[in-house]
Amino acid sequence: MSIDIQTIISTIEGKVVDYAKTNLTELATNAVSDAQGLFATIKSNLVRRTQMLAEGQLTKDEFAGLLLADADLVQMDALTQAGLALAKIDAFKQGIFQVIIDSVTSMI
Amino acid sequence: MKRMESRLRTFLTGLLIVISFAGCKPLIALYDASAYSQAVSIKVDLLNLLDKAATTEFTAANADISMVTIEIQKAMEYSKGKDLNSLSTSQYEILLSGSHSYKFFLQLWEKEKKLSKGASTEYKETFGMIMDKIIQLENGKNKEKK
Numbered sequence: 001m002s003i004d005i006q007t008i009i010s011t012i013e014g015k016v017v018d019y020a021k022t023n024l025t026e027l028a029t030n031a032v033s034d035a036q037g038l039f040a041t042i043k044s045n046l047v048r049r050t051q052m053l054a055e056g057q058l059t060k061d062e063f064a065g066l067l068l069a070d071a072d073l074v075q076m077d078a079l080t081q082a083g084l085a086l087a088k089i090d091a092f093k094q095g096i097f098q099v100i101i102d103s104v105t106s107m108i
Numbered sequence: 109m110k111r112m113e114s115r116l117r118t119f120l121t122g123l124l125i126v127i128s129f130a131g132c133k134p135l136i137a138l139y140d141a142s143a144y145s146q147a148v149s150i151k152v153d154l155l156n157l158l159d160k161a162a163t164t165e166f167t168a169a170n171a172d173i174s175m176v177t178i179e180i181q182k183a184m185e186y187s188k189g190k191d192l193n194s195l196s197t198s199q200y201e202i203l204l205s206g207s208h209s210y211k212f213f214l215q216l217w218e219k220e221k222k223l224s225k226g227a228s229t230e231y232k233e234t235f236g237m238i239m240d241k242i243i244q245l246e247n248g249k250n251k252e253k254k
Contacts, residue, residue, distance in 0.1 A: 041237070049230060057226035065216050066227070069209035069234040076199055076241035083195040084248040086136040091250050 004107075012103045019099050020092075027088045031081055038077050042070050137193040139249040146183040147246055151239035153179060155232050158213075162228035166218045173214060180204055199242045210235075 052058045153176050160169050184200035187193050203210050
């Protein structure tokens with residue numbers, strides 16, 4: 001049985017590129033969407049709480065505490081996004097290796 | 109020619125094995141159902157505590173405050189004990205830190221004796237989202253292959 005190494009390499013290359021396009025695009029899209037959502041939430045919180053402070057529904061200390069909570073939320077989100085990205089990379093690595101393994105074993 | 113093909117086949121097989129092992133080291137810990145369950149439990153108890161902050165004086169809520177704080181401490185220690193889990197651990201460290209919002213909330217409650225209803229509602233919203241971030245990270249970790 002002859003093995004055409006060039007064909008194997010071309011096949012693997014094509015499959016890896018397709019796999020990367022699908023999975024990495026999804027990762028980037030989700031990250032952008034999450035960031036936009038969080039920004040909108042923080043902005044809306046600030047507007048509402050400023051109004052509440054003006055109307056006496058919040059004390060100054062409570063307002064300050066809520067600002068701090070929003071800052072923590074941003075930090076928490078950054079940690080979450082970093083972790084989700086690492087998990088995606090792990091899954092992506094496994095996927096790439098599987099693509100390579102499947103391509104090669106089908107041709108050996 | 110046949111010997112060359114045989115050597116090529118052996119080489120490719122060897123390459124596959126090396127790639128398989130080289131690719132195995134993960135960047136982050138796998139999903140942990142206990143950790144997920146802890147985070148959900150903390151969220152529920154913390155939100156209940158925030159409700160209490162508007163209706164109950166700080167001194168009367170000491171037992172509930174201790175319960176929630178200890179729950180967070182346990183979750184942090186559990187997280188710290190796992191490899192490749194520093195991001196989740198950092199999230200709990202933020203919750204327990206003296207310079208962050210949970211401790212500030214407790215100090216505020218003690219100072220004001222009771223928080224305003226508005227503050228309680230707003231804190232519930234934000235802390236709910238904070239806990240959701242912790243839960244989201246845990247839930248987003250890869251599941252162990254069976």
